[in-house]
Amino acid sequence: MGALPEVQPMQQEQSKKHPPGLYLLFFTEIWERFSYYGMRAILVLYLTTATISGGLGFDQRIAVSIYGFFTGIVYFTPIIGGYLSDRFLGRRLAITIGGIIMAVGNLILFAVNTKLGLYTGLLLLIIGNGFFKPNISTLVGELYGPNDKRRDAAFTIFYMGINIGAFFAPLICGFLAEDYFKTTVNGVVQYGFKYGFLAASIGMIIGQVFFNLLGNRYLGEIGKKPIGKQKTASTAPKEPLTKKEKQRIRVILILMCFVVFFWAGFEQAGSSLTLYTDKFVDKSIGSWTMPTSWFQSLNPLFIVLLTPVLSALWVKLANSKRGDLSAPTKMGLGMILLGLGFAVLVPALLQTGSDEQHITVKANALFIVLTYFLHTLGELCLSPVGLSLTSRIAPIRLASLLMGVWLSATGIANILAGQLAAFTESLGYLEIFSLIGGITIVLGFVLLLLSKKLVEMSE
Numbered sequence: 001m002g003a004l005p006e007v008q009p010m011q012q013e014q015s016k017k018h019p020p021g022l023y024l025l026f027f028t029e030i031w032e033r034f035s036y037y038g039m040r041a042i043l044v045l046y047l048t049t050a051t052i053s054g055g056l057g058f059d060q061r062i063a064v065s066i067y068g069f070f071t072g073i074v075y076f077t078p079i080i081g082g083y084l085s086d087r088f089l090g091r092r093l094a095i096t097i098g099g100i101i102m103a104v105g106n107l108i109l110f111a112v113n114t115k116l117g118l119y120t121g122l123l124l125l126i127i128g129n130g131f132f133k134p135n136i137s138t139l140v141g142e143l144y145g146p147n148d149k150r151r152d153a154a155f156t157i158f159y160m161g162i163n164i165g166a167f168f169a170p171l172i173c174g175f176l177a178e179d180y181f182k183t184t185v186n187g188v189v190q191y192g193f194k195y196g197f198l199a200a201s202i203g204m205i206i207g208q209v210f211f212n213l214l215g216n217r218y219l220g221e222i223g224k225k226p227i228g229k230q231k232t233a234s235t236a237p238k239e240p241l242t243k244k245e246k247q248r249i250r251v252i253l254i255l256m257c258f259v260v261f262f263w264a265g266f267e268q269a270g271s272s273l274t275l276y277t278d279k280f281v282d283k284s285i286g287s288w289t290m291p292t293s294w295f296q297s298l299n300p301l302f303i304v305l306l307t308p309v310l311s312a313l314w315v316k317l318a319n320s321k322r323g324d325l326s327a328p329t330k331m332g333l334g335m336i337l338l339g340l341g342f343a344v345l346v347p348a349l350l351q352t353g354s355d356e357q358h359i360t361v362k363a364n365a366l367f368i369v370l371t372y373f374l375h376t377l378g379e380l381c382l383s384p385v386g387l388s389l390t391s392r393i394a395p396i397r398l399a400s401l402l403m404g405v406w407l408s409a410t411g412i413a414n415i416l417a418g419q420l421a422a423f424t425e426s427l428g429y430l431e432i433f434s435l436i437g438g439i440t441i442v443l444g445f446v447l448l449l450l451s452k453k454l455v456e457m458s459e
Helices: 004-015 020-048 060-073 077-089 091-111 115-142 151-180 193-219 227-233 243-270 272-280 292-318 327-344 346-352 365-393 396-422 429-458
Strands: 183-185 188-190
Touching: 020 060, 020 091, 020 115, 020 151, 020 193, 060 115, 060 396, 077 091, 077 115, 077 396, 091 115, 091 193, 115 151, 115 365, 115 396, 151 193, 151 292, 151 365, 227 396, 243 272, 243 327, 243 365, 243 396, 243 429, 272 292, 272 365, 272 396, 272 429, 292 365, 327 346, 327 365, 327 429, 346 429, 365 396, 396 429
Parallel strands: none
Antiparallel strands: 183 188
């Protein structure tokens, strides 16, 4: 009897901490994202570089088409992978299968430097991503109860893992491909792209080794059994979805529509924002000019810096009398922040114009830095929160499938983002950036107005 008062506070204190399984998944995701972003960072360069210099010699238009198809389709295969893991494989096995397939895909890109090797490697990467991506996110959600106040903070921490991998991958894989293994033979420059792919493969293997060695210790039985199949086996005949489950699915689909517009704006970073930065922004520091591609590191850098701040904020709000902001409210604020990021560029655009043939003055680089800062804040309000909500309210037998559907919104957005970026040449940067910023701000306020109803539907 006397020991009970001492044990209970210890349990309460421990319950405030995140389970160690979160950090195993965090580490696994770092290496998967390192593999993906490392490969992606050098893919277009590999495609467009002449064969004599270590590339494949594709026409630039075809190379960009291959790149766009690849980056879009990887967000659709998780629907299939999620279904198979729900019904037959279990999440842990699906993650392992996906990791192995992706590692082999990068190894083929390393070893077989032909067009056949390219298509085979990319196909394996697409298939492997379908098994891996929806299940790792869903597994994070399974570490917590449906009403656990740590859920949003956990997904924000997990999201930081994604961006640590995304930050270092281009630096390391790009350095190996374009610098360390760069040689000159008989006056011809040869690049070591294949070694960048090898590094991406090794990163994936490292993540899988630790995931499988430590999974039983830190995850226990979580994710081992196919929950959808288990559910239907225990309820014969199959039970139809309840009214509440259907309502929650509608919430996920409604929020998906908003998310598509968010990512269509956000994904301008790799296309129109990069082109504007390259042509119209002053990147000089003294006599040195900063590479345009380095600005792509701002987003993952800001995420790593801001994640602990927002994670602590969500926990503090959750423990306050008023309670945490609802997920739709956070997501609405995220869309508004994205729009404000484009609004920040308006003074720069008015100064520089959109005609690269008649540039009289270049914009200060701080405009771009502030834009990426606001976009990152918006991303942190929307993306990890959306993942957390989906994992919480999705019917358990459809959890991975719906996570795959949720991730497919980004694939649709990538296609839309490309179409929007194409218009900057004919309409101008000011018109396109203003349009994107205005639409996302309006949709953000619409989502804020709908947030109370969406919360009621998801409860």
